[in-house]
Amino acid sequence: MKRLVLLALAILAAASIACAQTRAQATQPRADTARSAKAGINNPAIDMKGYLLVAAEAARHRESRRVTEDEFIQMSRDFGTIIYDARSQEKYNELHIRGAINLSFPDITVDSLKETFPDKNARILIYCNNNFVGEQRAFPTKAMTASLNLSTYIALYSYGYRNIYELGPLLDVKTSKLDFEGTLKQ
Numbered sequence: 115m116k117r118l119v120l121l122a123l124a125i126l127a128a129a130s131i132a133c134a135q136t137r138a139q140a141t142q143p144r145a146d147t148a149r150s151a152k153a154g155i156n157n158p159a160i161d162m163k164g165y166l167l168v169a170a171e172a173a174r175h176r177e178s179r180r181v182t183e184d185e186f187i188q189m190s191r192d193f194g195t196i197i198y199d200a201r202s203q204e205k206y207n208e209l210h211i212r213g214a215i216n217l218s219f220p221d222i223t224v225d226s227l228k229e230t231f232p233d234k235n236a237r238i239l240i241y242c243n244n245n246f247v248g249e250q251r252a253f254p255t256k257a258m259t260a261s262l263n264l265s266t267y268i269a270l271y272s273y274g275y276r277n278i279y280e281l282g283p284l285l286d287v288k289t290s291k292l293d294f295e296g297t298l299k300q
Contacts, residue, residue: 165272172271179267180282183291186239189279195237200266209252209287209296211241219262222269234274240266241281248287252298 181189190197190213197214199206206216217230231238242262246253256262263280270278287294 168272169268172268175271175276176267176278176280179279181239181279183281183283183285186241186279186281187291189237190239192237194233195239196231197239197241198231198266199241200262201243205243205252205254207297209249209294209298212293212295214241219265219269222273224273227270227273227275231275235277237277237279238270238275239279239281240270242266244284245281246285246287246290248289249298252296253287 189195190211197211199210199214199216200219200222201210201216202218203216206214206218210216215230217226240263243253243256244258244261244263247255267278267280285292
């Protein structure tokens, strides 16, 4: 008799566990379906996989395109070379490398690039906030992984520009050999 009672209790416990597992599994597909539905949102104007592929390709291209301050200055003197500042108009107005053209990063589009840089073969020199210290107002520091140089390089590369060079070092605005202009210039 004891064995029958123990067996009945064991069957009852196993049935309770199985029932709880079945209920938990029944709710799981709904969560997966919800996640799949979110993942399945289609927008043909956004391509994350394509972006990551182009970003990796641009990163390889960039490896040999980072230049010193002296190289940047020398290259900037060559006819047809463009110095490009992708910071906001406000920061550009405060202080920028003399002769730089401003097209703020959010304003980069097919049309704005065609208008600003019509020759995709022109040499373009880029710099950003993270190239300078000593003037935090005009060049506020960004997170290293969010440096505007990286975004700008990838964006230009994505649009077919390949003659891009990036100012590499971190320079003090007060001691840099570069010539600056803007409302903060003393």
